[in-house]
Amino acid sequence: MKLIIHQETDCDETEIVIRCSYISPDLQKIIDEIQLCTFSINAYKDGSIKRLNRESICYIESVDEKTFIYCENDVYDCRMKLYELEEKLVKSTFVRISKSCILNIDFIESVRPLLNGKYEALLLNGERLIINRHYVPDFKKKFGL
């Protein structure tokens, strides 16, 4: 596999072009990584649209079939379904913690187990989220446990 990088001072937008005869598993890994790095989503608030990148999203919650994106200080509406977002973010730092919530583990300050087999995650902004028992194994797996 050859890697060619053209650095040009007048380039407005970074462009990645992959030329290949077939997509091998290794290449697929690279494509997944690039897709994750370039992931951004349209978020709506008070009639305006904002493009949010993955790193700025704290967690995503679905309430009454509506999807909300929680950033550190703001909450946005999202037109995508929770499962669609989960599919896109599954290989990143996001993990499903309940039927209605996907959490970005980069925003976790600490976790503690509860007596009923659930976990409680304290986020960097002081919010507390419950990790349901059903999702605890996947949550631990995200940390290699």
Next chain:
Amino acid sequence: MKKFNYYLNIFCSSFTVATLVISLVNILSSDKVPTAYIWVFQMAVLCAVITILMFITGILSEKIFKNTPVWVFILTGLTEVLLSVFILGGLCFGWFPFNSFGILTIAVLDIVIYFLVYGIMYIGERKSADNINKILQNSRKNKLNSRRNKDGKDN
């Protein structure tokens, strides 16, 4: 698979703790309690039934009741344990006489075993949480260092 491991852990912990506690009570008390080998298998069946019940109520509580309070969870678990012990242990296996003393003794023993098993499970979860917190702390440190390095290079 991880979920299966979780319930397998409950089964093994409850079987071990229950067998040890009952054996200890047998040694310390003058009452004659069945000590034949079959008793061990009966205990395994009882623990398996309790684990299956916990698995079913676990699924139901996740699907029906979103936020089950801890005391409801404990009360449900205790009810499952007591019912299983009285029906299987008392009626089917004939482990103890159905008089007020027998019922009270078994109920107290069950409550002790229940909290011992949950204590063991909780210690395991506590250990996992500590590991996760260490990983989070290290990852924050690494990010901070790489940001400092980047800022240093930019300056």
